[in-house]
Amino acid sequence: MGRAVSEGAGRFKPGDRVTVRFEDRPGHIRTPWYIRGKTGWVERVYGRFLNPESLAFGGDGLPKKTLYLVAFNHGDVWKNCQGSKDKVLVDIYEHWLDSAA
Amino acid sequence: MSASSTEEHGHEHPKHELSHHAKRIYAIRDLLVEKGVLTEKDIQSQIDYQEARSPANGAKLVARAWVDPAFKERLIADPKAACAEMGIDAAAINEFVVLENTEKVRHMVVCTLCSCYPRPILGRPPDWYKSFNYRQRAVIDPRGIMREFGLNLSEDIEVRVHDSTADIRYLVLPLRPKGTEGQSESDLAKLITRDSMIGVMDALPAIPR
Numbered sequence: 312m313g314r315a316v317s318e319g320a321g322r323f324k325p326g327d328r329v330t331v332r333f334e335d336r337p338g339h340i341r342t343p344w345y346i347r348g349k350t351g352w353v354e355r356v357y358g359r360f361l362n363p364e365s366l367a368f369g370g371d372g373l374p375k376k377t378l379y380l381v382a383f384n385h386g387d388v389w390k391n392c393q394g395s396k397d398k399v400l401v402d403i404y405e406h407w408l409d410s411a412a
Numbered sequence: 413m414s415a416s417s418t419e420e421h422g423h424e425h426p427k428h429e430l431s432h433h434a435k436r437i438y439a440i441r442d443l444l445v446e447k448g449v450l451t452e453k454d455i456q457s458q459i460d461y462q463e464a465r466s467p468a469n470g471a472k473l474v475a476r477a478w479v480d481p482a483f484k485e486r487l488i489a490d491p492k493a494a495c496a497e498m499g500i501d502a503a504a505i506n507e508f509v510v511l512e513n514t515e516k517v518r519h520m521v522v523c524t525l526c527s528c529y530p531r532p533i534l535g536r537p538p539d540w541y542k543s544f545n546y547r548q549r550a551v552i553d554p555r556g557i558m559r560e561f562g563l564n565l566s567e568d569i570e571v572r573v574h575d576s577t578a579d580i581r582y583l584v585l586p587l588r589p590k591g592t593e594g595q596s597e598s599d600l601a602k603l604i605t606r607d608s609m610i611g612v613m614d615a616l617p618a619i620p621r
Contacts, residue, residue, distance in 0.1 A: 402578035
């Protein structure tokens with residue numbers, strides 16, 4: 312699927328279990344609320360991108376942040392949907408992820 | 413905005429009452445032109461560029477992928493290079509990822525935060541794509557949305573909803589409909605709707621011959 316950008320660039324590798332940080336702070340945050348605090352796994356490492364939280368306020372976006380495709384079981388995101396094989400996949404920057412090993 | 417402003421800077425403003433945001437954007441446009449940051453011509457050529465991009469670009473890519481397995485491989489491995497090969501300018505996209513549907517897996521794309529969308533490939537997003545309703549429901553009840561678009565999936569098919577929150581833009585590569593063997597690329601392209609490339613429905617069924 313898609314272009315392999317730069318595998319192995321960041322802290323996590325495909326298959327690693329990760330939990331999205333449950334933080335509440337102002338700014339141009341690209342981590343949606345519904346996924347904060349949820350646990351899933353790294354599906355792909357997309358590589359390093361300028362940090363939108365800095366770019367949005369006239370910053371230089373540096374240092375770049377590693378971006379991951381993180382997969383979640385639909386039933387782990389929405390508690391009333393247990394048992395489904397469906398997935399929700401979200402693009403999340405590394406500084407929003409903690410290891411859930 | 414008075415009528416005389418037309419003579420001053422060469423374009424007309426809408427005559428009806430403008431919303432706060434519309435007034436603000438026209439004021440910003442006027443300032444940018446006044447200060448020489450942009451010209452009227454720059455603005456018009458950007459509007460023309462935005463309008464010229466349409467789902468026909470995506471349909472061309474998908475139809476070629478259906479008839480040419482080697483192209484499909486290239487489209488999935490390096491979508492921007494495959495676009496360049498077809499004369500489609502995807503340079504405006506930071507990263508472009510193609511999601512291939514199969515008999516067992518369907519993909520659907522949403523941006524729950526705003527309206528991120530592969531504009532060079534699909535043009536401007538439809539209003540429903542930008543609506544709160546779609547953005548909230550897509551990640552909660554994707555199968556319900558698909559049903560509204562006429563697609564009833566059995567439980568053994570996996571639905572993968574991609575929330576495109578960051579630098580990646582996604583295009584769904586829909587399944588080639590059964591019964592389209594031997595059809596020309598241009599006939600196939602007619603079956604490939606914008607909505608099938610967002611992933612809320614399959615491509616249209618084959619036209620009976």
